[in-house]
């Protein structure tokens with residue numbers, strides 16, 4: 101390998117990794133592929149004198165892109181070539197379940213009857229309501245829950261809705277509980293959802309083995325506890341073997357057990373949160389069931405509850421009419437109200453419905469089996485220490501002396517997406533890896549080879565990575581703290 105990291109060739113080290121160089125489309129000024137509107141435009145007359153809007157809010161003409169179909173197709177192809185996605189290669193971003201999304205779900209979502217106006221009367225949208233009720237039923241059966249709302253638009257929004265339901269339930273019972281308990285290995289949204297709903301968050305330290313510490317739990321839970329929020333398997337990929345005792349401790353104190361469904365891919369068709377004692381759960385349908393995600397959505401985060409909590413579900417809710425004469429939307433008796441417009445991100449939910457219907461019970465069980473097998477196989481193949489186990493659908497390796505963020509940047513040079521880094525914090529320099537069920541042994545071996553190659557590299561190479569991507573090392577902190585969301589920000593160099 102060359103001393104100059106920019107000249108290193110990841111494909112040439114004999115390790116069996118992919119050779120990789122991402123496309124970099126620029127114009128003669130070395131600016132990235134321009135916007136359509138920067139390429140060629142034409143003035144188009146719009147509106148007329150009969151607009152009811154005030155003059156200062158109307159325009160006579162608009163400058164629109166004037167491009168042929170090939171120019172348009174090439175533009176988007178170029179952008180995709182400067183990007184990396186689940187259709188480029190493996191995307192083992194732990195806890196995110198970045199599985200390949202089969203194309204048939206897109207066909208189903210694109211059916212002309214899919215996108216009906218949400219204000220249409222129930223009698224004119226019976227088919228749509230039947231699919232909604234069908235998805236509520238599927239999800240209820242998969243999670244072991246009695247009632248499901250499709251409204252929340254993401255897992256985090258589902259958490260918030262679920263905690264609002266818990267709050268309304270306790271208040272209806274005349275109880276003022278002020279605390280929600282969250283393990284230290286939990287996703288940041290758990291802490292945020294509980295706090296947003298007005299609770300004090302009690303952080304629960306994990307035991308030596310990475311699981312819930314029963315003694316610590318007993319000490320943390322009491323008459324102020326509204327709920328314990330738990331991810332199972334947790335973010336280390338470990339199943340909470342004491343889940344029945346955990347449920348007993350929480351229920352004995354009068355609290356509710358909330359299931360963060362982000363890792364449901366590990367249990368699909370095999371075990372159900374409802375049977376473990378969970379009272380409320382959200383489903384990250386964009387993780388567990390096919391829906392493209394990343395880049396901010398849209399996703400969907402339906403929430404399931406046991407029957408005692410069903411009267412508190414968000415409104416409107418869909419149900420079969422009494423007597424079986426079709427479906428209707430209604431407001432549950434003690435509804436916490438709306439948590440999103442209408443019935444949620446419906447075109448996302450249709451894909452989940454199609455995916456579940458196509459796989460069926462055997463297919464779902466097969467998905468979780470392969471997801472767990474893939475994670476366990478890959479864990480034995482990587483050159484980094486993996487402190488905990490045995491795993492379900494993901495494992496957390498430690499980059500050790502290397503900086504996990506640098507490892508991640510360098511892995512891009514080998515044509516694979518890196519794992520989630522630096523979380524959970526229980527593992528130093530964490531590389532949280534979830535291959536999902538869709539990857540073949542061949543792809544897992546390529547991933548392992550990329551891990552191994554990076555594990556043997558020096559700091560100079562890692563510090564300067566990535567070398568083979570369209571955009572090189574970016575200042576992530578500045579990007580998060582000072583987002584410039586227009587393309588022009590690149591042009592003026594700021």
Ligand SMILES: *Cc1c(COP(=O)(O)O)cnc(C)c1O
Pocket residue numbers: 195196254255256257286287289290331335360362363384399401
């Ligand atoms: C992704 C994730 C969430 C949040 O879900 P979103 O759908 O991204 O809002 C919550 N908990 C865990 C463990 C997650 O991985």
